[in-house]
Amino acid sequence: MENQYIIKGGIPLEGEVTISGMKNSALGIIAAAIMTDETVTIDNLPNVRDINVLLDAIQGIGATVIRVDEHKVLINGSTISDIAINHDAVRRIRASYYLLGALLGKYKEAKVVLPGGCAIGSRPIDQHLKGFRALGASATVEYGMVNTYANDLIGNHIYLDVVSVGATINIMLAACMAKGRTVIENAAKEPHIVDVANFLNSMGANIRGAGTDKIRINGVERLHATEYSIVPDMIEAGTFMIAAAATKGDVIIKNVIPKHLEATSVKLIEIGAAVDEYDDALRISSNRRLGHTQIKTLPYPGFPTDMQPQMTMLLALSEGTSMVTESIFENRFKYVDELARMGANIKVEGNIAIIDGVAGLTGAALTAPDLRAGAALVVAGLVAREYTTIDSIKYIERGYECFDEKLTSLGAKIEKVPMDDEKAIQKFKMTS
Numbered sequence: 001m002e003n004q005y006i007i008k009g010g011i012p013l014e015g016e017v018t019i020s021g022m023k024n025s026a027l028g029i030i031a032a033a034i035m036t037d038e039t040v041t042i043d044n045l046p047n048v049r050d051i052n053v054l055l056d057a058i059q060g061i062g063a064t065v066i067r068v069d070e071h072k073v074l075i076n077g078s079t080i081s082d083i084a085i086n087h088d089a090v091r092r093i094r095a096s097y098y099l100l101g102a103l104l105g106k107y108k109e110a111k112v113v114l115p116g117g118c119a120i121g122s123r124p125i126d127q128h129l130k131g132f133r134a135l136g137a138s139a140t141v142e143y144g145m146v147n148t149y150a151n152d153l154i155g156n157h158i159y160l161d162v163v164s165v166g167a168t169i170n171i172m173l174a175a176c177m178a179k180g181r182t183v184i185e186n187a188a189k190e191p192h193i194v195d196v197a198n199f200l201n202s203m204g205a206n207i208r209g210a211g212t213d214k215i216r217i218n219g220v221e222r223l224h225a226t227e228y229s230i231v232p233d234m235i236e237a238g239t240f241m242i243a244a245a246a247t248k249g250d251v252i253i254k255n256v257i258p259k260h261l262e263a264t265s266v267k268l269i270e271i272g273a274a275v276d277e278y279d280d281a282l283r284i285s286s287n288r289r290l291g292h293t294q295i296k297t298l299p300y301p302g303f304p305t306d307m308q309p310q311m312t313m314l315l316a317l318s319e320g321t322s323m324v325t326e327s328i329f330e331n332r333f334k335y336v337d338e339l340a341r342m343g344a345n346i347k348v349e350g351n352i353a354i355i356d357g358v359a360g361l362t363g364a365a366l367t368a369p370d371l372r373a374g375a376a377l378v379v380a381g382l383v384a385r386e387y388t389t390i391d392s393i394k395y396i397e398r399g400y401e402c403f404d405e406k407l408t409s410l411g412a413k414i415e416k417v418p419m420d421d422e423k424a425i426q427k428f429k430m431t432s
């Protein structure tokens with residue numbers, strides 16, 4: 001049975017919240033973990049659906065996966081017996097493509113069902129395939145599967161035509177056991193690229209320059225066991241920052257790397273919220289209506305596309321007219337219609353949203369169109385007058401660990417109830 005969230009809005013969030021490990025790092029790291037035949041220990045793993053699907057997928061081809069607890073896993077790739085991944089759940093997660101790079105790097109062959117993920121644009125993988133081919137592999141797409149094969153992988157100079165997180169990580173994976181030296185130019189610089197590179201290096205890979213636009217990889221013959229802890233999730237943290245500001249609350253967000261959140265912090269300060277930085281925490285507070293601004297999503301260190309819906313939602317309540325330009329994915333404003341049902345005044349023209357701030361939103365029955373937009377709608381529900389319900393929360397659960405519990409611990413009135421369970425909804429309304 002599907003669940004939905006029911007939210008009673010209007011309560012300022014207050015208190016402390018601890019951020020989980022970064023989903024997008026963890027996906028690359030789990031794929032990388034199967035590249036050694038020794039046992040790898042991964043800690044600070046977020047307990048979210050995308051991660052569990054990827055763990056199932058590697059188990060499906062024979063890898064040994066032992067859950068020590070909900071945030072710690074042991075992975076051993078020596079038992080892998082298949083290089084073809086074609087189970088249904090994998091099709092739904094974007095990061096299944098990392099298994100291409102990992103299996104190709106280790107076994108020189110991989111067949112993986114063409115990845116899905118959030119429907120936020122066309123999401124081609126041509127740059128991934130271009131990278132594999134540059135290393136000497138064949139790479140074709142047939143019958144819904146990506147097939148790649150090489151006699152030998154040989155290092156090469158690769159210039160990415162577009163800055164792509166996925167292609168950068170995938171090429172790093174394939175190249176770290178190739179013969180000789182690979183250089184990736186115009187590489188993406190996101191913190192999760194650095195995290196995956198650090199993880200591979202802790203397994204004995206030789207990757208330099210991750211976090212800059214030129215990554216140099218000297219191939220090694222084998223990778224070995226390691227113990228590794230994943231960095232905090234900057235998008236989860238950013239979402240809580242927006243939730244604190246939108247509800248005019250006062251929240252300390254723990255287990256973060258403030259540097260990773262700079263693009264969001266700077267914008268929040270610009271529109272009038274208070275952001276205090278500590279070593280591994282941030283405090284966000286606001287006691288008034290925020291102002292307007294202009295934002296354009298860009299590759300890191302620019303404003304992240306994964307924070308665009310949450311920020312647009314905040315600006316929908318801010319004073320004056322704001323403009324948000326989405327330059328990474330062409331179809332990432334679908335949630336705007338949902339916000340309109342709450343009274344927001346947003347006009348989308350192509351990849352630009354023009355937002356006339358309104359003084360308040362009102363509760364409505366909403367559907368989450370994708371992961372980050374779903375989170376933005378939850379925040380809208382926390383601000384809106386009266387009750388909001390949100391369906392399709394399976395999208396939100398792909399990437400936010402215990403979202404409702406964490407919000408409840410900050411004083412929010414939110415509950416997960418079975419879809420259309422009128423009794424549960426009535427009970428929630430009576431008690432909140």
Ligand code: UD1
Pocket residue numbers: 024025027094095121122123124125126127128129162163164165166167188304305306327328329
């Ligand atoms: C990753 C993140 C996603 C985030 C995005 C941008 C994961 C699992 N997902 O997605 O949450 O929103 O980075 O920060 O980590 N492109 C091509 N050809 C390619 C690859 C990409 O044209 O071969 C284009 C895309 O259409 C897009 C842009 O490059 O316009 C950036 O995409 P990319 O960075 O690859 O995003 P993902 O890795 O899919």
